[in-house]
Amino acid sequence: MCRPDHFTVSYRINPWMRPDQPTDNALALRQWSNLHAAYRDLGFDVRLIDPLPGLPDMVYAANGGTVVDGIALTARFRYAERAAEGPAYAAWFRAAGLAVHEADAVNEGEGDLLLVGDTIYAGSGFRTDPAAHAEAARVLGREVVGLRLVDPRYYHLDTAFAVLDPAGGPGSVAYLPAAFDDASQEELRFRFPDAVIVSEEDAAVLGLNCFSDGHTVVHAPQAEKFAADLAERGFGTVGVDTGELRRGGGGIKCCTLELREAP
Known part of the structure; x- marks a missing residue:
């Protein structure tokens, strides 16, 4: 995770961002601190990267790379405003x-x-290039399934698709069908016939931008129907409001990069 010491919205690279509306950095820091505390309370090992001046989106640690079996595939950002986060x-x-x-x-x-x-x-359509899918398969040694996003509000896959059980299975994810093209929706139905289908209302508060260890889901409290569906399936739920950080286009998962170390 990365503290939002320099968080603000000073440019616009997604529909959530409104540079004309001032952000409350103190509120963003309190909300982030609540998320950090929730993770610690759940027993997670939380490590921090120092925030750098001039990189207001660095708080969205999930974008910093992908780590599988101790291998880190670095990020290459589409927009110049975020390019320095990769290094x-x-x-x-x-x-x-x-x-x-x-x-x-x-x-x-x-x-x-x-x-x-x-x-x-692997998402594409707004940020990640489809060529990165083959690179990820080669570097990380995993099958990669491409999913195309079509709604600019859900410009990253983790805003429209949530991993509920990292172990996998027919009901191990949740998603918003309308965020994907027809072929991707068909692929998702085939691979996850028992997925949690999330409403437009819950997706619009970045309810799908949640984090789960397979037992407990940390989620936006505004996504009430989603939380009820999770509880009905036996998941523990912890609501943490990150509404101020949502003004930059990110929520709980965006603030969370999972470090999957070598077995």
Whole structure:
């Protein structure tokens, strides 16, 4: 995770961002601190990267890269405003002892590359280049299934698709069908016939931008129907409001990069 010490909305690279509306940095920091505390209370090992001045989106740690079995595929950002985040996270990965692979194709880390079981589901359409899918398969040694996003509000896969059970299975994810093209919807129905289908209302508060360890889901409290569906399926639920950070286009999962170390 990365503290939002420099968080603000000073440019617009997604529909959520409104530079004309001032952000409340103190509120963003309190909300982030609540998320950090929730993770610690759940027993997670939370490590921090130092925030850098001039990189207001660095708080969205999920975009910093993708780590599988101790291999870190670095991010290459589409927009110049975020380009320096890639090297910053790469340096942190090296210092942490991970095997670092510098990406050739544009990819925005776990924003668009999500592991379910032994398969990586990879978004494209707005940020990550489809060429990055083949690179991820080669570097990380996993099957990669491409999913095309068509709604600009859900510009990263992790805003429209949530991993509920990292082990995989027919009901191990949740998603918003309308965020995907027809072929991707068909693929999702085939692979996850028992998925949680999330409403437009819950997706619009970035309810799908949640984090789960397979037992407990940390989610936006505004996504009430989604939380009820999760509880009905036996998941524990913890609501943490990150509404101020949502103004930059990110929520709980965006603030969370999973470090899957070598077995």
